[in-house]
Amino acid sequence: MRESHHLLLSSLIFFTYGVNCAAPRTEPIHLKGKLLSRADPECKVFPGDANWPPASEWARLNASIDGVLLKPKPAASACYPGPDHNQSQCQFLVSGTSSTRFWLDDPLTELAQWTQGSSCVATLTPTGNCTRGGFPEYVVNATSPKHVQGAVNFARDNNIRLVIKNTGHDFGGRSVGAGSLSVWTHNLKSTQFIPSYKIGQYSGMAVRIGSGVEAWEVSNLMAANNISVVAAGCSTVGGSGGWLSHGGHSTVTSTFGLGADQALSLEVVTADGKLVTADPLTNQDLFWAMRGGGGATYGILTSVVMKAYPPISISSSSLSLTVSSTGTVRDAETFWQGVASYYKFSAKILDAGGYGFSYIYPMANNTYQFTTSSSFPGMASTTAFNFMQPLYNTLKGVGINVANPTVGAARPYGSPRGGTGDRPVNTRYRSRLLPRENWEDDSLFNQTMKAIRTAVEGGFDNNFYFHGTLTSPTEQVAGWPGSDSAVNPAWRKNRMHAMLMDVQPDGLTAQQAINRNSLMQGYMTLLRDVSPGAGAYMNEGDPGEPNWQQAFYGANYERLLGTKLKWDPTGVFWAPTTVGSEGWAVQVVDGYPNSQNGKLCRVG
Numbered sequence: 391m392r393e394s395h396h397l398l399l400s401s402l403i404f405f406t407y408g409v410n411c412a413a414p415r416t417e418p419i420h421l422k423g424k425l426l427s428r429a430d431p432e433c434k435v436f437p438g439d440a441n442w443p444p445a446s447e448w449a450r451l452n453a454s455i456d457g458v459l460l461k462p463k464p465a466a467s468a469c470y471p472g473p474d475h476n477q478s479q480c481q482f483l484v485s486g487t488s489s490t491r492f493w494l495d496d497p498l499t500e501l502a503q504w505t506q507g508s509s510c511v512a513t514l515t516p517t518g519n520c521t522r523g524g525f526p527e528y529v530v531n532a533t534s535p536k537h538v539q540g541a542v543n544f545a546r547d548n549n550i551r552l553v554i555k556n557t558g559h560d561f562g563g564r565s566v567g568a569g570s571l572s573v574w575t576h577n578l579k580s581t582q583f584i585p586s587y588k589i590g591q592y593s594g595m596a597v598r599i600g601s602g603v604e605a606w607e608v609s610n611l612m613a614a615n616n617i618s619v620v621a622a623g624c625s626t627v628g629g630s631g632g633w634l635s636h637g638g639h640s641t642v643t644s645t646f647g648l649g650a651d652q653a654l655s656l657e658v659v660t661a662d663g664k665l666v667t668a669d670p671l672t673n674q675d676l677f678w679a680m681r682g683g684g685g686a687t688y689g690i691l692t693s694v695v696m697k698a699y700p701p702i703s704i705s706s707s708s709l710s711l712t713v714s715s716t717g718t719v720r721d722a723e724t725f726w727q728g729v730a731s732y733y734k735f736s737a738k739i740l741d742a743g744g745y746g747f748s749y750i751y752p753m754a755n756n757t758y759q760f761t762t763s764s765s766f767p768g769m770a771s772t773t774a775f776n777f778m779q780p781l782y783n784t785l786k787g788v789g790i791n792v793a794n795p796t797v798g799a800a801r802p803y804g805s806p807r808g809g810t811g812d813r814p815v816n817t818r819y820r821s822r823l824l825p826r827e828n829w830e831d832d833s834l835f836n837q838t839m840k841a842i843r844t845a846v847e848g849g850f851d852n853n854f855y856f857h858g859t860l861t862s863p864t865e866q867v868a869g870w871p872g873s874d875s876a877v878n879p880a881w882r883k884n885r886m887h888a889m890l891m892d893v894q895p896d897g898l899t900a901q902q903a904i905n906r907n908s909l910m911q912g913y914m915t916l917l918r919d920v921s922p923g924a925g926a927y928m929n930e931g932d933p934g935e936p937n938w939q940q941a942f943y944g945a946n947y948e949r950l951l952g953t954k955l956k957w958d959p960t961g962v963f964w965a966p967t968t969v970g971s972e973g974w975a976v977q978v979v980d981g982y983p984n985s986q987n988g989k990l991c992r993v994g
């Protein structure tokens with residue numbers, strides 16, 4: 391029964407990847423009716439090509455950028471036969487990095503290792519040899535905008551694929567790329583508190599942060615200056631970079647807006663190698679596009695001025711439901727009623743400026759676990775406790791007798807944080823931004839819950855689970871200038887960012903990965919069907935998202951494409967599902983869907 395259901399779903403989606411390069415192009419290329427470029431080479435120059443720059447050219451680049459050019463080896467080469475083999479180092483990589491910053495400080499690593507082609511993963515049981523796969527060839531370890539400019543000029547002039555990596559958290563292969571020169575913004579770490587900043591309609595506190603600053607470092611800046619700045623819930627996600635460029639949600643997003651809504655001024659290295667300012671008064675089109683319209687597209691952000699607010703404290707309340715014969719939830723039907731009760735109630739949490747962070751895990755014997763944490767910026771703990779009580783009354787009504795837990799003292803949002811522990815994994819995300827309409831109509835709400843349930847029920851056999859982030863960055867909350875930005879319009883109507891998470895097993899063959907992707911896309915179709923015209927969040931979405939232009943950018947796509955063509959007419963910047971990326975594709979050598987292991991070539 392389960393099997394045939396899966397087959398039916400997988401047949402709904404046909405997934406394509408990779409292209410062949412055609413003969414050299416001499417005609418103008420039109421993309422959605424717009425001129426892309428004339429007589430461009432078909433592919434980016436690749437290592438081994440006759441026109442790949444010789445060592446002397448790389449040395450010249452290195453000299454021009456203060457010696458910050460790196461040619462790193464994949465860290466996991468320690469696990470494979472060959473001159474780099476080092477068993478104790480490999481053991482450390484496999485099991486010893488959890489309280490370190492090893493992977494975060496590695497110039498090559500992207501945390502979603504499957505996007506690189508899994509050609510050199512940390513393992514005690516390696517098969518074959520470590521190969522470079524989708525890892526970049528060279529890395530510019532930028533510590534100043536000048537280094538970024540040098541890298542952009544070199545990549546453009548030599549027609550080399552350019553990659554930008556900040557923290558490497560991207561789930562879709564956007565901070566790696568075979569045969570590329572990578573600009574590593576990690577060490578652009580400047581931070582500054584600006585007590586009084588004025589631009590246009592804004593007058594207030596601000597911070598200026600370098601684009602390598604991470605969320606935990608933003609928290610420390612908050613703590614040091616007794617302020618609040620919107621930063622990702624995960625400590626090691628970028629404080630700007632890709633997080634801000636495509637939206638960027640946080641615990642305080644229903645109160646202050648998305649990361650993109652905070653930007654007041656950007657410093658950007660553009661495709662012509664210039665360092666420009668983009669703000670509400672200067673280069674307005676670039677300023678509009680880079681707040682929500684994606685990273686790795688129009689230029690490289692080197693620093694940003696963001697709004698800062700007075701300190702705020704957050705009260706949090708947790709709920710956990712587990713189906714068990716002895717527990718508070720005895721059967722699956724009651725469990726799903728409990729889940730629906732929470733999600734229905736979450737509209738009130740959002741309207742009060744709150745945030746919800748929930749997971750549903752399928753477990754053995756057709757049982758499930760639901761966990762959620764509800765956060766209330768600016769709300770005292772006793773108020774939060776009283777606020778949650780109606781939910782517990784509803785739960786009792788459906789047969790779930792759990793007590794409303796005491797809410798601990800509200801915690802300052804700007805508390806100091808550390809940032810360690812991330813490591814490469816094989817998780818693959820799929821996203822849907824479920825709109826408020828789905829909460830306003832009971833029938834649609836029930837269909838939405840049914841879609842989630844069907845997806846989760848299919849999950850146990852396949853290591854899938856569900857992640858629902860509840861947040862509401864309306865235009866009103868975004869304020870000025872945030873409400874006039876390229877943020878996906880679907881965010882403005884969002885109730886729940888619904889994600890299906892696929893913990894892909896290690897060692898999948900390409901065909902298994904393709905089959906798995908089809909299966910997962912089938913479940914995603916259920917969520918898309920209950921939210922026609924809504925969108926998806928690229929930062930926690932999938933590079934195989936069908937109709938990604940609409941899903942990730944909505945009605946902004948055409949305008950963004952015009953901005954892309956103006957600022958980067960020859961395609962210096964490229965990453966999958968970024969604006970204009972449909973003009974190029976990776977010639978995947980290993981057959982893995984959406985892998986970055988291959989040459990980047992124009993699509994005919």
Ligand SMILES: Cc1cc2nc3c(=O)[nH]c(=O)nc-3n(C[C@H](O)[C@H](O)[C@H](O)COP(=O)(O)OP(=O)(O)OC[C@H]3O[C@@H](n4cnc5c(N)ncnc54)[C@H](O)[C@@H]3O)c2cc1C
Nearest residue numbers: 556557558559560564623624628631632633639685686691
């Ligand atoms: C564990 C984990 C937790 C997460 N938690 C959250 C969360 O709480 N909220 C949320 O919204 N998202 C979250 N995300 C998703 C996160 O927003 C994305 O992974 C995002 O891409 C991270 O941006 P980054 O710059 O840190 O990562 P990177 O992978 O380094 O970069 C992501 C993309 O942005 C581009 N880019 C980076 N820096 C620049 C720059 N300076 N200029 C131009 N382009 C640039 C890169 O080329 C790439 O395309 C999480 C991800 C993970 C893995």
